[in-house]
Amino acid sequence: MTYQIGYLVGSLAKGSINRTLARALVASAPPDLEFTEVPIGNLPLYSWDYDADFPPEGRAFKRALEASDGLLFVSPEYNRSIPGALKNAIDWGSRPWGQNSFARRPTGIIGASPGGIGTAVMQSSMRGVLSFLDAPQLNSPEAYITYVADDFGPDGTVTNETTARFLRHYMDEYCAFVQRVLAANAPGHI
Ligand code: FNR
Numbered sequence: 001m002t003y004q005i006g007y008l009v010g011s012l013a014k015g016s017i018n019r020t021l022a023r024a025l026v027a028s029a030p031p032d033l034e035f036t037e038v039p040i041g042n043l044p045l046y047s048w049d050y051d052a053d054f055p056p057e058g059r060a061f062k063r064a065l066e067a068s069d070g071l072l073f074v075s076p077e078y079n080r081s082i083p084g085a086l087k088n089a090i091d092w093g094s095r096p097w098g099q100n101s102f103a104r105r106p107t108g109i110i111g112a113s114p115g116g117i118g119t120a121v122m123q124s125s126m127r128g129v130l131s132f133l134d135a136p137q138l139n140s141p142e143a144y145i146t147y148v149a150d151d152f153g154p155d156g157t158v159t160n161e162t163t164a165r166f167l168r169h170y171m172d173e174y175c176a177f178v179q180r181v182l183a184a185n186a187p188g189h190i
Helices: 017-028 048-052 056-066 084-094 120-132 161-185
Strands: 003-009 033-037 070-074 107-113 144-146
Touching (some): 017 107, 017 161, 056 084, 070 161, 107 120
Parallel strands (some): 003 033, 003 070, 070 107
């Protein structure tokens, strides 16, 4: 069976290292997973004034989340937290009240930074947000990637064999997790 995975890149930068990481993750994933990017860069800044009538960008964003069997967040850490553009997108997806598009959808969180802790603090913030939104998260393995430019090609190739092996392992575990959550969500499952 094939599962549709929507991935969100938390950086709007053209040369984003997290976009490079996202390409590597797609290339490292088992064939059961099909990927579509869920773009976040065209969303206005969220306000609940929009709740009565979401604009087309907000509606398209929620449709893309809801068309996904699983979501994968590939994000930098900005000032020890979630980048504003990504938090804004999550706020859009969580509303209007009672129409939280993240609920019960399996998620993975991964990120790259040139620094040694590899987005660990951002990921910790994300876990609090996604828990509040009732989104199950892959807990293990954790994936804190210290980005070394020479390890990644522009097309998703990973030249460092240790990193390549870890990314394949991460995506295998993510795939198994998505399958488990979807099975648990299926009607009739207790
Ligand atoms: C950073 N950077 C950064 N790195 C980190 O490990 N922890 C942090 O808290 C921050 N804070 C931070 C804030 C802002 C506003 C910027 C622009 C950058 C450095 C960051 O990891 C680096 O710029 C990466 O290249 C960002 O990822 P993308 O945007 O290239 O995917």
